[in-house]
């Protein structure tokens with residue numbers, strides 16, 4: 001079984017050989033028939049070999065983008081390439097190298113998990129029926145569903161359904177795996193397992209595009225992120241680049257918080273916040289040591305000083321807006 | 329292991345690529361498995377066994393000579409002398425509603441069912457190919473329609489043989505042919521009716537591509553069939569009758585005459601073929617351009 005467990009990992013040579021990006025879109029837009037502009041001219045680049053976190057609140061256009069990537073819906077304008085092949089024209093050639101989970105699991109309730117995967121595999125004109133059993137078995141094993149292989153899909157729990165959908169995307173060696181909210185409905189344990197699974201997929205050299213509306217959920221596994229807001233890609237880059245975007249603040253612990261706040265104000269620092277025994281402000285272009293000297297010159301006892309960066313979650317909320325900011 | 333070796337190994341584990349034809353038949357097998365293993369469809373086939381048998385028993389118990397001037401009277405008269413006529417009677421009666429219903433259920437569900445449950449997006453992302461999926465779906469509908477006709481005829485022949493005498497067949501035109509030729513004519517009639525059901529199946533598949541609700545698609549197909557049958561009985565529009573999708577279904581009795589009325593049969597087959605081509609084209613145009621958002 002040891003070789004079989006590797007069946008669903010990618011073809012490293014092919015991935016490494018593909019120059020540039022696994023996914024590129026340019027000016028990609030989708031207006032649904034209802035008149036809804038769900039995706040608004042996004043230029044997306046998913047570097048080959050990356051784990052790309054595709055983030056955004058509900059209704060921001062993640063699923064719509066993914067549907068266009070796998071050719072389920074036609075772009076209203078713009079173009080896209082998967083693994084260097086233009087879509088949707090090259091779908092037949094390129095999609096067998098792409099595994100996908102789109103908008104939650106959907107299978108035949110009367111069939112077992114195994115039979116459902118056999119159905120999906122039968123639809124693949126490039127899959128060898130002789131190896132189907134072994135490939136289905138190893139895909140089920142990878143997602144930890146081997147024990148429930150013969151159970152009817154109807155009787156699966158939500159987590160099991162989700163795993164079966166991931167297994168379906170791992171039926172063949174892939175170069176790109178697209179997972180739309182793979183942790184939807186999973187408990188914290190299940191979420192962690194899916195994260196581990198994504199790591200193991202990526203370790204085989206496979207590019208992974210994983211969508212989520214929670215940054216915290218994918219932060220630990222992503223190398224790159226794209227952030228959607230009401231149909232637009234408001235940020236794209238490496239996780240470090242996202243972190244670096246955060247405006248640094250200066251935080252001073254002092255007994256004379258009120259006076260310290262005044263000094264920070266006269267120094268021209270923005271967003272001065274005062275709390276008991278503590279005052280903070282945006283650092284801007286000032287050096288922290290300069291601020292410290294001014295405070296000491298103003299006879300303010302500085303008990304402590306640091307320059308924290310905002311958490312990624314804060315940045316994410318700043319990018320996507322707070323609360324139920326549902327697009328459209 | 330170098331990257332190239334890894335690639336070779338990965339390809340070896342993935343197996344070799346089958347031919348396009350073999351892959352198509354693999355998907356068809358999968359589709360037929362889904363259709364024939366579905367409880368609902370099995371129940372429909374069971375009904376198609378029960379009805380001809382019940383019909384035979386009822387006719388055996390009542391006087392088989394009860395037919396007096398009704399449209400089936402000649403078939404009814406013949407039944408007393410030969411059980412084989414139960415097959416023709418059963419087809420004639422079931423063609424008014426039950427057989428179209430069975431075909432409507434499977435055809436109406438074909439695409440709409442997958443769209444409603446969302447499984448179609450997984451098939452298309454594989455990619456199954458939209459044209460290829462449609463061809464497999466329609467083939468499965470045709471096979472199921474043929475199976476339905478065979479079940480009706482098979483059950484009717486068995487019940488007819490058990491309940492009535494069997495022997496040389498006296499045709500509607502008065503000539504008598506040996507039993508073997510009679511059975512051969514039964515086979516051709518079965519195929520002819522199955523062709524009519526295939527045309528209805530094409531309408532059903534086309535309707536099925538328009539919605540995510542299979543019940544709606546099934547009902548629509550059934551309404552089309554019944555409306556056509558009603559229109560076929562309105563003498564004021566008799567000029568339009570030959571163009572109705574159901575008009576030629578019962579023309580299978582052309583095979584019960586000697587010589588066989590081939591003109592009528594060919595008209596019927598032409599009508600079925602035209603309906604199939606038109607509605608499959610519509611289904612194809614719809615499915616290959618539709619946004620799959622279910």
Ligand SMILES: Nc1ncnc2c1ncn2[C@@H]1O[C@H](COP(=O)(O)OP(=O)(O)OP(=O)(O)O)[C@@H](O)[C@H]1O
Pocket residue numbers: 032033034036037038056057058059060061062063064065213327328621
């Ligand atoms: N089939 C459809 N017809 C019309 N509008 C749609 C359709 N599907 C989605 N939309 C609209 O497009 C916008 C983007 O939806 P989409 O499903 O892509 O968001 P999402 O980022 O995947 O959200 P979520 O996190 O809730 O899954 C929403 O405003 C939604 O209402």
Ligand SMILES: [Mg+2]
Pocket residue numbers: 062063064103180181
């Ligand atoms: Mg979504």
